[in-house]
Amino acid sequence: MGLKKGKPTPATDVPGERQQARDLDGLLLALQAEDPLTRRWAARDLEAYPEAAAALLTQLRSERENSVRQVILTALTGIGNETAIRGLIDCLYLEDVMLRNAAIEVLKELPDQVAPFMGQLLKDSDPDVRIFAVDVLESLRHPRVEEWLIEVISEDPHVNVCATAVDLLGEVGSDQAKVALASLKQRFAEEPYIQFAADLALKRIEADEA
Amino acid sequence: MKRILVIDDAATVRLYHREILEKAGFVVDEAINGLEALEKLEQAPFDLYLVDVNMPKLDGYGFLRALRQLDVPQAPAIMISTESSASDRHTALVAGANLYILKPIKPEQLLAHVQGLLGEWQD
Numbered sequence A: 001m002g003l004k005k006g007k008p009t010p011a012t013d014v015p016g017e018r019q020q021a022r023d024l025d026g027l028l029l030a031l032q033a034e035d036p037l038t039r040r041w042a043a044r045d046l047e048a049y050p051e052a053a054a055a056l057l058t059q060l061r062s063e064r065e066n067s068v069r070q071v072i073l074t075a076l077t078g079i080g081n082e083t084a085i086r087g088l089i090d091c092l093y094l095e096d097v098m099l100r101n102a103a104i105e106v107l108k109e110l111p112d113q114v115a116p117f118m119g120q121l122l123k124d125s126d127p128d129v130r131i132f133a134v135d136v137l138e139s140l141r142h143p144r145v146e147e148w149l150i151e152v153i154s155e156d157p158h159v160n161v162c163a164t165a166v167d168l169l170g171e172v173g174s175d176q177a178k179v180a181l182a183s184l185k186q187r188f189a190e191e192p193y194i195q196f197a198a199d200l201a202l203k204r205i206e207a208d209e210a
Numbered sequence B: 001m002k003r004i005l006v007i008d009d010a011a012t013v014r015l016y017h018r019e020i021l022e023k024a025g026f027v028v029d030e031a032i033n034g035l036e037a038l039e040k041l042e043q044a045p046f047d048l049y050l051v052d053v054n055m056p057k058l059d060g061y062g063f064l065r066a067l068r069q070l071d072v073p074q075a076p077a078i079m080i081s082t083e084s085s086a087s088d089r090h091t092a093l094v095a096g097a098n099l100y101i102l103k104p105i106k107p108e109q110l111l112a113h114v115q116g117l118l119g120e121w122q123d
Helices: A024-030 A036-046 A050-062 A066-079 A082-091 A097-108 A111-122 A127-137 A145-155 A159-172 A175-187 A192-209 B011-023 B034-043 B060-069 B086-095 B107-122
Strands: B003-007 B027-031 B048-052 B077-081 B099-102
Touching: A024 A036, A024 A050, A036 A050, A036 A066, A050 A066, A050 A082, A066 A082, A066 A097, A082 A097, A082 A111, A097 A127, A097 B060, A097 B086, A111 A127, A111 A145, A127 A145, A127 A159, A145 A159, A145 A175, A159 A175, A159 A192, A159 B011, A175 A192, A192 B011, B003 B011, B003 B034, B011 B027, B011 B107, B027 B034, B034 B048, B034 B060, B048 B060, B048 B107, B060 B077, B060 B086, B077 B086, B077 B107, B086 B099, B099 B107
Parallel strands: B003 B027, B003 B048, B048 B077, B077 B099
Antiparallel strands: none
């Protein structure tokens, strides 16, 4: 007797979406599937599972398909818990430029969650990470933003960290920043950009006061 | 007169570059990210692009990759970054930058790079 063909598998509405069960275990399995479409759908659905943040971060680092990376980043933004934030901050130290920049953009969208790490980031030994931290301050609505920026331009030894901070102080700075801006000009007297940006910030602060 | 597009999300940086370049006789336009830059160049291409790396919506690498695939008159691009690692430089050049220079840049350095690259491009 010949083998009977089984019932055909019902067509799925979205290719790759229904290959695994849609519970956490099934989605975690699908996240490692060979087919990028399956991984993408799994990543999208894992946004509903905060406990999947670590697995998403692991996959993010090895993922080569840009569209899947984007969905993983969106899922991590949606989860936004401590694991997700710490994992994204770790990405700032990677040599993978694309992933590092993508992580920066995601972190900028999560200012409240990043705020508790700000003090540590502003003191990081890597100036690029400190620049990123200043960039995040731009989107941070936090009462300490000006204080942090003044601290940076008063203490940070790296010209580009100070340059990034002074750009932002021009927008959010008040009378309190004037002394630090004048000191910064003296500290980097040979840097035309610092002179230009500090003068501009001082003018804006004075115009706001008038 | 040569037209230069300055692409940077920091208003102070755009103004700094604008002042230097305009004093030297260039016509300068600005874009706040890669996406706005692509819109502007489709209206009228530029003779040179001065491109920041980290910008929202479309970063400098994304802009350069898109620019190099567009069917528009091509022009040299200088990527200006705070990141000094070899991988950053490599990524910029692969994306389509003709030159990768580090911030902060002094006016005379910027003009030397711009004029040098425009001269090479014409040759």
